Amino acid sequence: MSVIDSDRSTASTGRQGTSPKPAKRRRAGAAGTYMAYLLILPAAAVILGVMGYPLFKLIQLAFQNVNDFLVLANPALAHYIGFDGFTKVLEDADFWQVVKRTILLTLEVVSLSVVLGLAFAVLLNRVSNWVKVTVITVLMFVWAIPAIVTGTVFRWLFANIGGVVDYICYLLGGKGMLNHDWFKNPTQGLYVVVAGSIVWGAMPFLVIGFNAAMTQVPKELVEASKIDGANPWQSFRHVVLPVIRPFLILAASLSFIWDFQVFAQIWSLRQNSPEPGYQTIGVYLYARGIGSNHYSQSAVISVAMIVLMLAVLVFYIRQVVKIGEQD
Helix, strand or coil, X not given: CHHHHHHHHHHHHHHHHHCHHHHHHHHHHHHHHHHHHHHHHHHHHHHHXXXXXXXXXXXXXXXXXXXXXXXXXXXXXXXXXXXXXXXXXXXXXXXXHHHHHHHHXXXXXXXXXXXXXXXXXXXXXXXCHHHHXXXXXXXXXXXXXXXXXXXXXXXXXXXXXXXXXXXHHHHCCCHHHCCCCCCCCHHHHHHHHHHXXXXXXXXXXXXXXXXXXXXXXXXXXXXXXXXXXXXXXXXXXXXXXXXXXXXXXXXXXXXXXXXXXXXXXXXXXXXXXXXXXXXXXXXXXXXXXXXXXXXXXXXXXXXHHHHHHHHHHHHHHHHHHHHHXXX
């Protein structure tokens, strides 16, 4: 019995001797957590300096009276006016018309971009490798073209004299389209020509991104769905889409953020002087700020623009966090 008791006491002592090890691991884990924050601190400081200070100055400018170049050149003349600048902008009917126009254009462009991007990505998965490489190479060249150049090219394509689009429509039977002016009606010019140029510029990122996401779909799942009797559409909807859903959400969110503040294409298509019917919030902001020296008003518009995009930004950040947790 004494031998057994001694063995038990030895085993108990051994277990007690090993008990501090989890505490060591916890301390190591805590140190690792602190180290992670320490390593990310320089990047956070740079981001705060590059983005935080300009954002602070923007908000400060929105509460001042700097709506004249003389006031901007002589800071001593600037003083705080409270929310008067916000009241003036928010009571302007033109501002809300611009916001409505911007939201409609953004929803149209994002919807078309995502749908066409998915369609072309699916087609890329069904062609031979040399065709895929050729198409991706062309898309990369399109991606490298500046937005100003894209707007200029679309202005030539849709010109009412010698325009390629008018001539093609004429050949297809549209006799009245030979010298059709696409820009005379701002609704047609904005939601057809401008939207087309934006979608064209968005295609490379979306097609290449969706194609890369689709390569991560296990072929076994697709083959199993076909064996179970699913047609191509059902296989795509119930197998492919759930797998690429994280990238689909992120791509749509980023497209909304980018397209909401579109400027270069409109500015180029209307030859540096967009009519009121072509003004989205990005163009309206530039015209009120740089064009008219109303710097405080443009700061107010910028703050309003940030608030309008805040819901999309929060949604985007939440999706990024969820994807990070899943990984």
